[in-house]
Amino acid sequence: MTTTELQEPPVAEANEGQLVVPTVLTVDDEPSVLSALRRVFRVQGIKTLQATSAAEGLILLETNHVDMVISDMRMPEMDGARFLEKVRAHDESIVRILLTGYADISSTVAAINKGAIHRYIAKPWDDQDLVLAVREALVRRGLEKKNAELTELTKQQNEQLRDVNQTLESRVAARTSELQQINGMLDAAYEDLNNTFLHAVNVFSSLLEMRGGQSGHSRRVAEISQETAKQLAMSERDVRDVYLAALVHDIGTIGFPDAMLGKPISTFTAEEHQRYRRHPIDGETALMTMSQLQGVARIVRQHHERWDGKGFPGGVSASDIVLGARIVAAASDLDDMLHGCMGNQRYTMDAAKKMLIGGVDTRYDRTVVETMLKVVDDMASAAKADVQLDVRDLRPGMVLARAMVSSKGATLLAAGHVFDERMVRQVQGFSMREGVRLSLWVQRKPDASEADAAEAQGSEK
Template identity: 65%
Template sequence: MDDEPSILNALRRLLRLHGITTLQASSGKEALELLKTHEVDLVISDMRMPEMDGARLLEQIKEHDPSIIRMLLTGYADMQSTIAAINQGAIHRYLAKPWDDQELVLSVKDALARRELERENARLTQLTKEQNQQLKDANAQLESRVAARTAELSQINDMLEASYQELDDTLLAAFRVLSSLIDLRHRESGHSRRVAELSRAVAKHMGLSERDVRDVYLAALVHDIGKIGYPDAMLTKPVSAFTPDEVQRHQRHTLDGETALMSLQHLGSVSRIVRQHHERVDGKGFPDGLSGSSICIGARIVAAATDLDQLLHGSLGDQHHSAESASHLLKGGADTRYDRQVLDSLIKVWTEMESAAKEDVQIDVRDLRVGMVLARDLVSSTNAVLLATGYVFDEKIVRQVTGYAARQGVQMFLWIRSDSIDA
């Protein structure tokens, strides 16, 4: 911008030769009007102009758009005003008149290149800002979806866990019913249940895993399932009174028991315990003559627990043994019939269970309350187990049991664990 047409024309020709488009104004006012309607990257103004000098014009352009590059043409006589304009930040560069064409063109090209870099930098900055915001939004959406999916998976897992627990409870209930039927057939009230409770306690005492403890318990409940096919005559005899033929039949019952459980493929360890629970650590047991650690730990536990219960209740001979006598007989079989470590754990656990049983309390069924724990099996008149030791009474069963006693007009007593009465 200049008030002299010759200077304006010279500048226009010079810059056009280098592909630079120009707008011309002969006064500061005219220049400001052009800026209202055109996008401008650089302004070159002469210092000396009527009405408004170049420094003042460039200062107003700065206020209009500080990104516009501002250059000032000035003579030596205007140097003081030029310095003041530079100090006030109104211009980026000044060129002395008369100017050198090459220097002016290079200055303009450099300024326009810097302007383009600034514009590109601003564009990239804005693009980065937008992309960062998009990424932030995407992350937020992803986190929301992940949270929703996690919650969904958690809900599914909870449902699966509940279903698994329900199936496991159903399986356990089925095994308990089967155990009661086995004992009913053998006329041995509560034998399988007692062996199962004792075996589970021993397995826990020996540090077996939760899964192995469960398998030991299930196997103990049905360890005599192979005896269901016994002739009635065998059911009334202790093992010591069996004939040779009956002994042979007796020694097949573990195989029959394994066969009966064969369809339950996920309970392979249970059927293995049933098959091996008459093996001996000295190798003289049946059906396979296994010895030592080749007999699974569950079978070694069930074997000792079974014999202890049968000694106490007369199933192994013609008499019931006292606690002291039964313990003595078992210890005599250590390292031959029984695993010594299992035997030590069994006697310790059984002694503790007997001590705890002395604290059990017998109550009238009318005093039964929700949360009480059954200390001894509740059996029917035919010796069938109705409720097993350890059963925790809920509202439904309390109502059924008390209602049954009331309808039959009978006085019924239950053994309850003392620590559950005031719970």
């Protein structure tokens, strides 16, 4: 076995700026064949390793980097076909060429069919054909090797990209979850702030009524106005504005002298009438500085306007009057008639309804009156189902059916308030501290049969 390394310019591919010299292992039991092969490859600048048997060839494979193996077919102990199969098992990327004579053609075909060799070259060979075959095989091996490297690189990059995407997805999911939590907290904070704001307006409205002597008027007007606005399909924001405007629609009377407070309008003097007709403007002025109450301020200004244009303070008519003001006007007059604030007598519900109907197309919007009368009937029917209970029996989740008022008529909690644990403790604590036995009206929850019937009815619809 001999080894030859050549100094001539090698036939090789560039690798990071350096030439890589290909190595060919030649195996033949005839030294003269090995010498001939060595001379051919020396001229081409190809490094050769030589072995005189398959066993020696396998040893060289274990200790050297080999790009190609050229083996004779007829060798003692192990023929070339079997030897090249072992080469393939050692490293499938090594190019395998079989030197064979004409008599070995059947064995050669069998070796090719098994996939053990890339090609065969018949003896005796032509040097030029041999060089071309070797060059072609080495180029193909280089391309295959490069393709394998690129494939592996692509695989690694894809794995890295997948890891990056998974990391990015995790970050996005974490950020999304964080934003959802923040939004949830903001929504809860906004809801709490909104509830606090509504409660503050209720308290302020009650304070106004305590001075004016019309206990519960604004609260009752607000409840009827709110339900009417809902039935008229107003937006959630507009329904809120109607409710708040109804609570503070008489805020302009805060500057009235004591002699005018609680006095029926029909008994006002000319000077008192003049002052009374200005209170919608004073109310708007008091509210318009708050951005949240711009819509409320406009309703307050127009709640004494009439459908026929004979109202005050602007004399506007019909649809030029905002819908919220048309609702509050009718609701306020209805409550005034029922509680004796419009004249010296109180009207029955039936009589008050007839008065409203009689004012349609002059004082009131027909659609508003028709809707409001239905709302009043529905509220009366719903009130029959309300449950009165002692404050000690109050539980979280219960809904206040009727406004909770103080002994002086001030609204403490508006109808529709949903009790949570904190409010339950506060109300019960107030009752114990003041020694006042409070009873509340809450909405009755339907029993199981009623709930099932309601659900079935909804499904039919």
